[in-house]
Amino acid sequence: MAIIAESLPTQSAAARNEVQQQIDAQRARTIRAAYTTRFAAAELQRNPQDFEIVRRANMVPRSGDVVIANVAELGKHTRLQSPVSRRQLMFVGQEIMVAYGHRYAPDQFLAHVPDNLGPCQLVAGGGVASEVIEQHASIDKATQLEPVGLLMRQGKVVNLLDFAPLSIENESPRAAQIDAPRPPVIAVLGTSMNSGKSTTLGCLVNGLVNSGMQVAAGKATGTGAGNDPNLFTDAGAFSVCDFTDFGFPTTYRLDYETVRDLLVAMIREQSATGAGTVVIEIADGLFQGETSRLLRDPIFTAQVDRVLFSAQDALGAQAGERILLDAGLDVAAVSGVLTASPLAAMEAQAQLATPVIGTFDLCQAEVAAALLPTR
Template identity: 70%
Template sequence: MAVITNEFPRTQFDEEAFFQRLDAKAVSRLRTAYTTRFVDAALREAPQEFSIVKAPGMVPQAGDVVIARVVELGKHTKLQSVHSRRQRMFPGQKIMVAYGNRYAPDQFLAHVPQDLGPCQLAAGGGLASSVEEQHDSIDQATQIAPLGLLMRNNQVVNLGDYAPLSIEKLSAQATAAQGSVRPPVIAVLGTSMNSGKTTTLACLVNGLTNAGLDVAAGKATGTGAGNDPDLFEDAGAVSVRDFTDFGYPTTYRLEYETIRQMLVSMIQEQSATGAQVVVIEIADGLFQGETGRLLNDPIFNQYVDRVLFSAQDALGAVAGEQILLNAGLDLAAVSGILTASPLSLREARGQLRTQVISTYDLCEADTALSLLPQA
C-alpha cells in the first residue's frame, strides 16, 4: 500500500500535482462501486477527513481506491453500486473504484498499471486496471482517467483497511468456534468462466434450504461483483461472504499463501455462523492458476468434504472428472450449463463415472440432501 509522507499544498498546484479536499457535496456526486462499499460507508460518515491526491511517482497497488472520470463508455456501461444496483454511467461522471488485476477468458486479462495515467474499467463491480488482452466478441473496455488516489490521514486508502474480515485474524465469532466440529463443506468448481458454477451453487443452497437446513455460502476466488452474493442470498443462504469482505477487489495475482488462507478463513468464518452446511464457490476454471494449485493442496482436502463440478459440455465434464478424481477429491456430481441440453446431458451420462444432475433439480430437497457427505 502506497504511503505519502509529505503534505501537499492546499492553495497552489503545479501541472504534475493535484490535491482536492472532499466534502459532503463532492461525495454525494460520486458514483461509488460495489468493491468500495466499506470505504464508501466511512467516506460518507466523515467526508472532510478524505482527499484526492495525484502526484508524480505515485504507483497504485491492488486494492487502492481511486477516484476517476469516465472518458468513453465501452463494454461496461453500468457500474454496480454499493448495493449492487447497476447504475448507468455517463461520460464526465466521477466514479470511485479500486485498482486490481483481472483474469476472465470471456472478457479481459488486465493488470494494475504502474502509474495513475489513463486506464480502463475492467469489471462492472468497480475495477480500475490496464487491459492487455480481451475476447474478440466483446467491445473495448470503458476508458477512465484517474483523478487521484483516495487518501485519509496522509495515507492511501486501501480496501483492506476497511474490510470487516481479515485472513490474518479471525472474527471473535470464528475464534470462539475454533475447536468445535465444523459443518460439512461442499466446494463448487467448473470447467471455466460461465460454466454455470454460480447457478449450480445457488440451486444447491436452495435445495438444502428446502430440506430445512441453514446454509452459509461463500465465494473464495474471482472478481468482485454483487450479483453472485445476491443470488446466494436469494436462494436462501443465511450468511453470504466473498473475498471482497476480506479486502480484496479480485484474487487474481494474489500471493498463493493469501489465496490458501482466504479459503481456510472463509470456511472458518462461515462455519461459525451456526450454519449446518457451508457451500463455497471457486471461480474460473480448473486450469486457472490459483484454482489448479488449490486442488492439489492438502489443505483443500482437509477443509472441503465434497466437490460439485459444473461443465459447459460433455467433453469438459469428462476432463474435469479425471482431474478432480486424480487430485483425490470426493466428486459428488456433475451439473452446470451442459444439463440445459438433453443431447449434452445424455453424452455426459454415457461417459462419466460420476452422476450428472440437472442444475435446477438441485433445488429439490431430496436431491440436495443426497449430495451431503456421509457421516
C-alpha cells in the same frame, strides 16, 4: 543593443499534473461508488472531511487501492454496480470510485494494475480499474477512465483492506471462539468462466434450505461483483460473504499463500455462523492458476469434503471429473450449463462415473440432501 529576455519560471508538467483536493459532503454524495469499494464509501459518506484526493507523479497504485476517476469514454461496461449492486448507468464526465485490481476473464479481459496514475480502463462492472493486456475478440473495448487521484485518509492511501469487515490475519471474535467440529463443506468448481457455477451453487443452497437446513455460502476467488452473493442470498443462504468482505477487489495475481489462507478463513468464518452446511464457489476453471494450485494442496482436501462440478459440455465434464478424482477429491455430481441440453447431459453421463444432475433439479430437497458428505 541586444535585449536579453528574462526567463519566467514555468511549472513543470509533473507539477501541473499533481492534485490535492479536499472532499466536502456534497462531492462525497455525487461520486458514484462501486460495489468493490462499498465499505470505504460508507466511511467516506460518514466522514468526508477525513479524506482527500491526491495525485503525485511518483504514485504507483497497488491492487485494492481506491481511485477516484472520471469516465472518459463508454465501452464494454456502461453500468457500474453500486454498493448494493444496483447497476447504475454511467455518463461521460462523471466521477466514480473504484479499486485498482488485476483481472483474469477468458470471456472478457486480461488486465494488470498499471504502474502509474495515467489513463486506464474499467475491466469489471463491480468496480475494478486496470490496464487491459488482452481481450476477447467478440466484446467491445473497455470503458476508458481518467484517474483524478488516489483516495487518501490521514496521509495514507486508502486500500480496501483498511475497511474490510473480515480479515485473513485476524479472525472475527465469533470464529475465534469455535470449539465444535466444522460443518460439512461443499465446493463448487467448473470447467471455465460461465460454466454455470454460481447458478449451480444457488440451486444447491436452495435445495438444502428446502430440506430444512441452515446454509452459509461464500465465493472464495474471482472478480468483485455483487451478482453472485445476491444470488446466494436469494436462494436462501442465511449468511453470505465473498473475498471483497476480506478486502480484495479480485484474487487474480494474489500470492498463493494469501489465496489459500483466504479460503481457510472464509470456511472458518462461515462455519462459525452455526450453519449446518457451508457451500463455497471457486471461480473460473480448473486450469486457472490459483484454482489449479488449490486442487493440489492438501489443505484443500482437508477443508473441503465434497465437490460439485459445473461443465459446459460432455468433453469438459469428462476432463474435469478426471482432474478432480486424480486430486483425490470426492466428486458428488456434475451439473451446470451442459444440463440445459438433454443430449449433452446424456453424452456426459455415458462417459462419467459421477451422476449428472440438472442444475434446477438441485432445488429439490431430496436431491440436494443426497449430495451431503457422510462422515
